[in-house]
Amino acid sequence: MQYKFEVEGGNFSKAGTASSEVKKILNQLNVDYKLIKRIVVALYEAEVNIVAHANKGIIDVDIDTERIKLVLNDSGPGIPNIEKAMEAGFSTATQKVREMGFGAGMGLPNIKRNADILNISSETGKGTSVEIIVFLKP
Amino acid sequence: MNDFLHALKIVDDLCIGCSLCMNICPTKAIRVRKGKAKLMNNRCIDCGECFRICPVGAILIEQDDFGLIFNYKYRVALIPAVFFGQFPSKYPISKIYQTLIDLGFTHVFEVENGVDIIKKATREILSQDHDTKPLISTFCPAIVRLIQVKFPALVHNFTLLKPPLDVAALYFRKHLQNQGADESEIGIFYFTQCAAKIAAIKSPAEEEKSPITGVINMDSAFNKVYQKVKQENGDSSVQIPVTAGFASNDVLWSLTTGESDTAMGRRMAIDGIHNVIAFLEKLEQEENPDFDFLELRACDESCAGGVLTSENRFLTVERIKKRVRKMNAEQPQTEQNQDILNYEDELRRMIFVEEIKPRSMMKLDEDMGEAMKKMKLIRQIVQMLPMVDCGACGSPGCYALAEDIVQSRGLMENCIFIQRRYEEKGMLKPSDSLQIMKNVWGSDKFESKKNQNNETDESK
Numbered sequence: 001m002q003y004k005f006e007v008e009g010g011n012f013s014k015a016g017t018a019s020s021e022v023k024k025i026l027n028q029l030n031v032d033y034k035l036i037k038r039i040v041v042a043l044y045e046a047e048v049n050i051v052a053h054a055n056k057g058i059i060d061v062d063i064d065t066e067r068i069k070l071v072l073n074d075s076g077p078g079i080p081n082i083e084k085a086m087e088a089g090f091s092t093a094t095q096k097v098r099e100m101g102f103g104a105g106m107g108l109p110n111i112k113r114n115a116d117i118l119n120i121s122s123e124t125g126k127g128t129s130v131e132i133i134v135f136l137k138p
Numbered sequence: 139m140n141d142f143l144h145a146l147k148i149v150d151d152l153c154i155g156c157s158l159c160m161n162i163c164p165t166k167a168i169r170v171r172k173g174k175a176k177l178m179n180n181r182c183i184d185c186g187e188c189f190r191i192c193p194v195g196a197i198l199i200e201q202d203d204f205g206l207i208f209n210y211k212y213r214v215a216l217i218p219a220v221f222f223g224q225f226p227s228k229y230p231i232s233k234i235y236q237t238l239i240d241l242g243f244t245h246v247f248e249v250e251n252g253v254d255i256i257k258k259a260t261r262e263i264l265s266q267d268h269d270t271k272p273l274i275s276t277f278c279p280a281i282v283r284l285i286q287v288k289f290p291a292l293v294h295n296f297t298l299l300k301p302p303l304d305v306a307a308l309y310f311r312k313h314l315q316n317q318g319a320d321e322s323e324i325g326i327f328y329f330t331q332c333a334a335k336i337a338a339i340k341s342p343a344e345e346e347k348s349p350i351t352g353v354i355n356m357d358s359a360f361n362k363v364y365q366k367v368k369q370e371n372g373d374s375s376v377q378i379p380v381t382a383g384f385a386s387n388d389v390l391w392s393l394t395t396g397e398s399d400t401a402m403g404r405r406m407a408i409d410g411i412h413n414v415i416a417f418l419e420k421l422e423q424e425e426n427p428d429f430d431f432l433e434l435r436a437c438d439e440s441c442a443g444g445v446l447t448s449e450n451r452f453l454t455v456e457r458i459k460k461r462v463r464k465m466n467a468e469q470p471q472t473e474q475n476q477d478i479l480n481y482e483d484e485l486r487r488m489i490f491v492e493e494i495k496p497r498s499m500m501k502l503d504e505d506m507g508e509a510m511k512k513m514k515l516i517r518q519i520v521q522m523l524p525m526v527d528c529g530a531c532g533s534p535g536c537y538a539l540a541e542d543i544v545q546s547r548g549l550m551e552n553c554i555f556i557q558r559r560y561e562e563k564g565m566l567k568p569s570d571s572l573q574i575m576k577n578v579w580g581s582d583k584f585e586s587k588k589n590q591n592n593e594t595d596e597s598k
Contacts, residue, residue: 001510001517019423029509030501033291037422044423065506136506 003061007050009076012100015051018059019044022070025063031136039134042114043070045107046130050074052097054127063136067116070132078124086112143341144182145199145333146189150174152196155580159188159197160534164411165287165499169547170532173580181499183283184334185411185436186445199333199446202352204362207242210325212314216307216350218249219389220331220441222461223454224360229367231461237366245310249328251478252305253388255485257400263297264402264431270294272405272421272429275397276491277301279338280436281414289418290496300489302391303328303335307349308488309478325351329359331444334436356446389462392441393455395433403430410438502544516540524555532578552578 003025005018019040026036043059050057054076062069079085085092086108093103112118117133148159155173167181168188175188175196189197207213215238222231235246264273274295276282285292307326314324328350330336336353390396398407406429408414414434421427437443442458443451478485502516503509519540527535531552533542542548550556551566551574560566576584 001514016420016423020419023422024500025513027290027498027500028502028513029506030498030504031506033496037291040423063510065510 001063003063005059005061007047007054007057007059007072007074009051009053009055009057009074012048012051012102015048016044018047018061022061022068025061026068029063035134035136038114039068039070039132042111042132042134045110046070046072046132048102049107049128049130050076052093052102053077066137067133067135070130072130072132073127074129075127078126079120079122079128080124082120082122143337144177144179144184145336145340146177146182146184146186147198147200148175148177148188149196149198152194154194154196155583156193157529157532158191158193160532161529162187162191163534164415165284166534166538168534169542170578172577173583180497181287183280183287183436184332184337185280185284186333187411189333189445199336199355201330201336201355201358202327204354204358206352207325207327210351211323212245212319212325213243214245214247214310214314214324214326215243216247216249216303216310216326216328218303218329218331218392218441219458220392220444220447220454221329221356221359223442223458224356224447224449225364225367225457227457227460233367234363237363240366241362243327245314247306247310248389249303249306250389250391252302252307252309253391254386254478255305255482255489256299256302257388257391257397259299259486259489260297260397260431261400261402263299272427272432273297274432274434275299276494277392277397277433278334278435278440280332280334280411281434282338282494283334284411284414284436285418286494286497287499288415289422290498291422292418293494293496296494298491298494300491302388304349305485305489308485309481311349312481312484313477327352327354329354329356331356331441331446332437333445356444357448360448386466387462389458393458394435394440396440397433398431401431401433404428405431405433407433407435409435409440409443411436502541512544515544519543519550522550522556523553526555528554530554530575530578549574 003021005021007018008014022043023036023040026039047059050072054074057072057074060071084090088106088109091103097103111130111132115132116135119131120128122128153174155170155175157170157175159175160168160170164185164187165181165183167178169176169178186199189199222234225234238246272295274285274292274297276296276299282296307328310326311321311324315321326349328335328339330353339348339350339353394409395407398405408417414436435441437445439451439455442454447454501509502512520537523536523540525536529535531539531548531554533539533548533552539548539553543550551560557566557571557574561568561571572584
């Protein structure tokens, strides 16, 4: 089953729309609550990353009985050093974003902790692609 | 798993099938069939929003017969502060007490006497380390049920403490027994401001028997008492036996911020069921919500806004606060207040509720594969529906209809837009459409109304 969500860069009031929708879907599919929590937290962090850093992005959600795959493609500035970005507390968020309570440098580490598989590819100046996979079968 | 027991009942004979309740229900637990509102038992959380909005009083909150109190030698009126807030401040509490005694009770006891023990227990729980944060109060039974059906992932966040009501009842039972009363001679009757409390008392989560004998709805109790209080002039001579609640801020417990003000750490109070839902939606997205304690109440202005109250909720709050200030100034702690402390250790062992289990109303099927098939079907159906959420199909909105169709609770042709499309294709005759609508809304809505206008010129 596939779903597609568009994310608007800079619009923090809409951040979380996709993760909220995905949560509803997973609840209807009777997915374990603990898994739902992990998926929703990971997706929400990734969604906020697009809002905070990129002009816009697309989230593709693919669910089957085995796993959920979330692919987030954005046309943002890209991540020059992914390894560095994965460190807890490292952040390039602007002061403005931080004032809104985001940009603590916990986004990617949180996603990594909640995902079973996390793939990030990025090209500076072009954008970033984040792939999150969580297995639904124990 | 057994269905929830509900205090709310829809009376078919009175229901006019207007669908106001269907559209306001926060858990989409109501449908209209054959012109009558129907309740889905496993979704209803007894919040009472339907009761509030029903224009013809067709929703009933079942209570115990007042006469039941006379089956007991010791007849205790267990009164929450909100009850006193129903009365204008010019009537002294002693007078309200006296009236209750005149009506047949032998004792009057304030629910808020049980607050102190729960307050301390909450603080103790909050001072321990917890993996799951924030802790969510189990005070409001409608909220407990809301979380069970709509936010199942949060059932592990409950404080699992009984409300002060139970503590007060447990204590007073022991107190009377200590004075020589037999357990079977004691009847404790709670004046409730809401349906959810009744449901919680009548079906405690565990096997355990509730210490409360019966429930009397606050609106009917108020009518009984107010009539007498108003008629009888002159000061009452009755000694107020227990005013522990009003002698301290504990009496504010059931009002908004009553719990959170006395809790610890980062805490917040939210009232109003839709406000609570909006916040919990957000809470579920956060990795480590930076909160220690949440006080969540289904009613706006918490228990002062309970569906069985008679007075304006803001006035009730103002009056309670005024009475507390007055009492604080006039009367220090009473003797009874000390007495409950003698039972503290014993009561402390009885204040926990057992684990609260999730009862998700959202899952389409137990089996994920089946649920996925249904989900795909719902998506296809939604594509065909107009998404205007008119409710003419008897379901609360297009998405709800799609779900009802997939779960065999509704028909595609219940949608008036689909009917027109089917008619154009020759798949449905207008008479078929009419019959479908009669099945949903009842026949009488499709006939001109007779004898309904009492206009005099007709009879002339």
